Amino acid sequence: MTYHNLLFVLAAVFAVWAVMAKKLLTSAIMLASLSAAVSLIFFDFGAPWAGVFELSVCAGLITVLFIGAVSLIRAEEEKHPENRTRFYALPLAVAIFAIAAWFYLPAFFDELATGRQMAAGGGTIGLALWDLRRPDMLGQVLMLAAGVFVIKSVFPRRTENK
Amino acid sequence: MSTFAMEWYLIAIIIFTGFYCMLASRSIVRQLIGLEIVSKAAMLSVISAGALTDNLVYAQALIITMIVIEVVVVAAGLALLVKNFRLHGSADIWKLDSLKG
Amino acid sequence: MDKGLLAYLLIPLLSAVIIPFAAKNRPKLADILANVTLLAGLANLAWLALRPSIIRGEFADIPGDGLSLLLVAAIYLVAFCVTFFSAWFLDEHLPNRQAYYSLILVSVAAMCGVVTTTDFFTLYVFIEVLAVTSFALITTDESSGGIEGALKYFFLTFPASALIIVGIAVMMMSLGGLSFESLRIFMAADAPAGTVTFAAALMMLGFLIKAGVAPFHAWTPDAYQGAYAPVSAYLAGIVTKISGVYAIIKLATLLRFFDGRAQAVSEMVMFLGMFSIALGALAALKQTNFKRMLAFSSISQVGYIVLAAGLGTPLAIMGAVFHLLNHATFKTVLFLNSASVEKSAGTTDMDKLGGLEHSMPWTSWTSIVALLSTAGVPPLSGFWSKLLIILALWESGLKTYAVLALLFSIVTLAYFMMMQKKVFFGKKTAAAESSPEVSAPLLAPVVLMSALIVALGLLFPYFYTYVKMVAERIIL
Numbered sequence: 001m002t003y004h005n006l007l008f009v010l011a012a013v014f015a016v017w018a019v020m021a022k023k024l025l026t027s028a029i030m031l032a033s034l035s036a037a038v039s040l041i042f043f044d045f046g047a048p049w050a051g052v053f054e055l056s057v058c059a060g061l062i063t064v065l066f067i068g069a070v071s072l073i074r075a076e077e078e079k080h081p082e083n084r085t086r087f088y089a090l091p092l093a094v095a096i097f098a099i100a101a102w103f104y105l106p107a108f109f110d111e112l113a114t115g116r117q118m119a120a121g122g123g124t125i126g127l128a129l130w131d132l133r134r135p136d137m138l139g140q141v142l143m144l145a146a147g148v149f150v151i152k153s154v155f156p157r158r159t160e161n162k
Numbered sequence: 163m164s165t166f167a168m169e170w171y172l173i174a175i176i177i178f179t180g181f182y183c184m185l186a187s188r189s190i191v192r193q194l195i196g197l198e199i200v201s202k203a204a205m206l207s208v209i210s211a212g213a214l215t216d217n218l219v220y221a222q223a224l225i226i227t228m229i230v231i232e233v234v235v236v237a238a239g240l241a242l243l244v245k246n247f248r249l250h251g252s253a254d255i256w257k258l259d260s261l262k263g
Numbered sequence: 264m265d266k267g268l269l270a271y272l273l274i275p276l277l278s279a280v281i282i283p284f285a286a287k288n289r290p291k292l293a294d295i296l297a298n299v300t301l302l303a304g305l306a307n308l309a310w311l312a313l314r315p316s317i318i319r320g321e322f323a324d325i326p327g328d329g330l331s332l333l334l335v336a337a338i339y340l341v342a343f344c345v346t347f348f349s350a351w352f353l354d355e356h357l358p359n360r361q362a363y364y365s366l367i368l369v370s371v372a373a374m375c376g377v378v379t380t381t382d383f384f385t386l387y388v389f390i391e392v393l394a395v396t397s398f399a400l401i402t403t404d405e406s407s408g409g410i411e412g413a414l415k416y417f418f419l420t421f422p423a424s425a426l427i428i429v430g431i432a433v434m435m436m437s438l439g440g441l442s443f444e445s446l447r448i449f450m451a452a453d454a455p456a457g458t459v460t461f462a463a464a465l466m467m468l469g470f471l472i473k474a475g476v477a478p479f480h481a482w483t484p485d486a487y488q489g490a491y492a493p494v495s496a497y498l499a500g501i502v503t504k505i506s507g508v509y510a511i512i513k514l515a516t517l518l519r520f521f522d523g524r525a526q527a528v529s530e531m532v533m534f535l536g537m538f539s540i541a542l543g544a545l546a547a548l549k550q551t552n553f554k555r556m557l558a559f560s561s562i563s564q565v566g567y568i569v570l571a572a573g574l575g576t577p578l579a580i581m582g583a584v585f586h587l588l589n590h591a592t593f594k595t596v597l598f599l600n601s602a603s604v605e606k607s608a609g610t611t612d613m614d615k616l617g618g619l620e621h622s623m624p625w626t627s628w629t630s631i632v633a634l635l636s637t638a639g640v641p642p643l644s645g646f647w648s649k650l651l652i653i654l655a656l657w658e659s660g661l662k663t664y665a666v667l668a669l670l671f672s673i674v675t676l677a678y679f680m681m682m683q684k685k686v687f688f689g690k691k692t693a694a695a696e697s698s699p700e701v702s703a704p705l706l707a708p709v710v711l712m713s714a715l716i717v718a719l720g721l722l723f724p725y726f727y728t729y730v731k732m733v734a735e736r737i738i739l
Contacts, residue, residue: 004165008172011206015176015199019183019192027195038202042225045213050225054205057229062198062236069240070191073247077189086186090179097178105174109167115458117439119217128223135380136227139388142276142373146392147234149279149365150399154241156358177425184422193418204428211436221435224384228428231391238395239417245402246410 004044011037016094020087024077028066035059049125169210176203190243194236201232271308271335272375275300279368283361290360294350297364301343301371308336318725322732329733330584334378334509337591340715341501342371344708348599349493351704352606354404363403367497370396374505383434383441383466386513387427390473390506394420397502403491412482412489419482423472430465433458443517450519460525463518467511467528474507476569477539480562487558487598492605495554496598499561500591508565512572512583516737520575529573536570537664539563544674548681553601553611556682557594563675564590564637567668571652576659581734582651585726589636589644589719596633596712600626603705604686608698613682618691623700627687629713634683636716638676644719647727 014037018030035058042051129137176199183196205225212221278300286293312322312332322329346367353360373396376389394416401413431441437458438445449459475483483503487495511532520529543563550556568590571583603626604619605611620627636645649672656665700706719726 005168005172008169008206011202012172012175012179015179015202018195018199019179019187024189024191027192031195031198034199034202038206041206042209045209045218047209047212047218047222047225050209050222050229053226053229057233058202061233065237065240066191066194069244072244073191076247076251077191090182090186093182094175094179098175101171101174105171106163106167109170110164112170112433112436112458112461113164113166113214115437115455116215117437119215119220119439123219125219125222125226128219129226132220133223133227133384135376135382135385136223136388138272139376139385139392140227140230142369142376142392143231143234143388143395145276145280146366146369146373146395147237149362149369150234150238150395151241152283153359153362153366153399154238154245154402156362177429180425181422184418190414190418197418197421200422200425201428204425204432207429207432208435211432215436215439217435217439224431224435227384227388231388234395235391235421238398242398242402242410242413242417245405246414249405249407249410 004041007037007041007044011041016090019090022084024070024074025067028063028070031066032059032063035062166210166214170207173203173206173210176200176206190246194239194243197239198232198236201228204228268331268335268375268379271304271339272372272379274304275368275375276372279365279372282365282368286361286364290355293361293364294346294353297346297368298343298350300368301339301346304339305336305343308332308339312336312729322729328736329729330737331378333584333588333729333733334505335375337588338371338374338378338501338505340712341497341591341595342367344595344599344712345493345497345500348496348602348705348708351702352493352602357403359403363400366396366400370400370502374501377505378509381443383431383443383446386510387424387431390510391424393502393506394473397498400494400497401486401490403494406489406491408489409491410489412486415482416486419479420473423469423479425469426465426472427469430462430469433462433465437462443513446517450517450524456524460518460528463514463525464528464531467514467532470507470510470514471532471535471569472507473503474511474565474569475503475562476507476535476565477542477562478535480539480542483562484555484558487561488552488555492602493599495558496595496602499558499598500595504565504568504587504590508568508572508587511569512580512587515572515575515583516580518575520573521577529575532573533570533661533664534573536566536568536573537667538566540566540570540668540671544671544678547678548674551613553604553613553616553682553686554598556613556678557597557601560597560637560675560678561590561594563671564594567649567652570664570668571655574655574659574661576655577734578651578658579655580737581730582648582655584733585651585730586645586648589648589716592712592716592719593633593636593645596629596709596716597637599709599712600630600633603701603709604698606705607701613685615692616686617689618687619698620687621691622698623687625700625706625710627683629706629709630687631683632713632716634676634679636720638679639672640676642720642723644716644723647720647723 014034018027021027039051039054180196180199212218373389373392398413402409472479518525543559547556547559568583571579636643639646639649653665
């Protein structure tokens with residue numbers, strides 16, 4: 001219980017840190033830590049499949065992509081640093097939001113929870129994907145095809161220009 | 163207060179952080195980071211709702227699809243960023259103001 | 264998912280995958296493959312819906328809810344016009360030619376997925392696919408305007424996805440499932456609807472942002488203006504309508520707005536619809552760029568659809584569906600004409616254009632047909648859809664909205680007349696002197712669409728039967 005809430009708090013801390021970090025590289029690493037915290041939460045909920053995917057894809061692949069892009073533009077970013085006051089104000093803003101929300105949101109969410117409808121549960125993840133969410137699989141195929149064509153279109157192979 | 167309300171309260175804080183980042187920053191990379199934070203929080207809300215209603219298998223099926231979407235979206239965003247950097251030599255979103263009216 | 268219409272999704276996908284391999288050394292083959300795929304789909308659709316026996320039977324044999332089929336037809340029609348136009352418009356040495364056609368076909372597949380799905384999460388998945396393909400399409404010509412439009416589209420529409428996902432989570436919690444059917448059953452029952460209404464409001468907000476309704480319209484003019492010329496016709500004509508507006512109409516029918524179960528959401532949607540009609544029309548009056556003016560006009564026309572969807576009575580839903588279809592026809596004509604003007608005169612700045620009616624008579628006349636239809640002048644098709652919407656508003660006792668909708672329809676006519684005067688009438692300017700009419704293949708899609716506008720207006724009784732069938736099936 002405490003461990004569970006602690007993981008959520010940890011995720012929030014990593015999120016704030018990712019926004020506040022001065023170097024983009026630190027931001028990217030904190031984002032990976034956020035992903036790792038989220039995947040620990042998934043494991044804690046008893047959702048190992050989601051946890052594994054989150055850990056390998058979001059904490060792994062996306063971080064690699066981010067770090068690649070960041071290292072490409074880092075020099076330029078550091079030449080023109082942003083105004084940092086707005087980022088230093090973030091902990092304050094989060095604190096104000098957290099205190100203000102404390103009076104309203106938990107009560108509201110408790111009310112939301114009363115409207116719940118229990119499901120049968122059970123089954124395996126493979127069956128759920130295949131039986132209940134088959135159109136989504138088609139969507140995934142389409143998404144991956146779209147991803148390939150996007151990269152092909154944004155970075156075309158130029159033969160005649162060189 | 164139930165666990166569920168506590169979880170969603172913290173999720174709300176994470177979403178707030180992400181949106182704050184998107185509003186405050188001028189850098190495209192930081193905007194993408196804000197977007198990532200928001201979408202992580204959205205995933206947490208799905209799994210939390212699934213746990214509350216004993217529907218975890220279904221929620222996991224949704225999350226796996228969401229992760230695939232997220233990868234492609236982030237890849238597309240970074241591709242746009244790199245291309246913009248090659249064309250303009252900057253990653254500052256407010257420098258994009260050639261279209262006005 | 265509607266199994267009968269699955270082929271309309273799978274065949275473009277297959278074709279999109281084949282194109283890069285088949286057209287590796289013969290770039291023209293990409294054009295041919297894309298056009299043939301879409302034309303075959305159109306022919307198949309015409310056979311399905313326009314056989315004399317079907318028309319005589321008042322379209323009772325149409326599979327599914329009828330709305331999917333109608334929208335699939337609109338998607339194929341606009342996509343076909345755009346690819347046909349592109350085949351002659353594209354630069355010979357464009358390095359990403361194959362990827363361009365593949366992306367268009369993938370986005371056609373995604374749109375067919377959006378209109379045939381019966382589940383909220385699947386709807387979201389396909390909308391994301393559609394959004395991802397749109398960014399790449401906007402940047403096709405590698406201009407700085409294109410990349411700017413794409414980035415703004417990216418960062419202003421993706422936060423909406425988070426809202427939709429949280430809405431989906433709440434809905435999953437309170438319905439136990441995510442299919443449209445479970446929501447329909449829930450709303451028809453007498454249970455307290457508070458939680459579900461909250462979920463629906465979050466999703467509705469997300470879709471309103473994706474549709475570019477004011478005050479969330481910041482990305483729309485930039486994306487349309489910066490986009491590669493034929494792509495802006497594709498985006499304005501169909502992509503943003505399917506990715507946002509269709510979902511709004513679908514949610515509106517599922518939430519049973521007309522019997523007041525979700526009154527607050529309904530009122531919010533109607534107010535935003537009216538607001539974007541007003542804001543789009545007033546902003547369009549001030550524009551000096553042809554494409555940007557069309558973009559603001561598009562915001563205003565989307566407002567009419569959203570207003571009608573928010574009202575949610577059967578008559579209003581009929582008007583919304585019909586206006587969605589009309590919007591696809593007239594906006595495609597106007598944006599493709601702006602692409603022709605850009606190709607011929609080299610600019611879309613209205614201060615530099617003028618007197619194009621002598622050198623480009625076809626472009627000029629098709630624009631007049633399209634703009635009269637947009638403004639709702641009888642007997643063109645736009646008149647009927649606006650009539651339905653205003654009648655529905657009047658019938659429900661919302662007389663203020665009805666009068667305002669009518670007034671802004673006149674403003675629409677005013678800014679379009681101004682546009683026509685500046686671009687096509689008046690004295691020839693330097694830019695117009697050296698701008699010949701574009702070639703016949705570039706005019707063919709525009710003329711086809713204009714003919715369709717006139718035909719839909721004149722054959723309205725037949726069409727009314729179809730739309731009535733649709734409204735009955737999706738509301739009851």
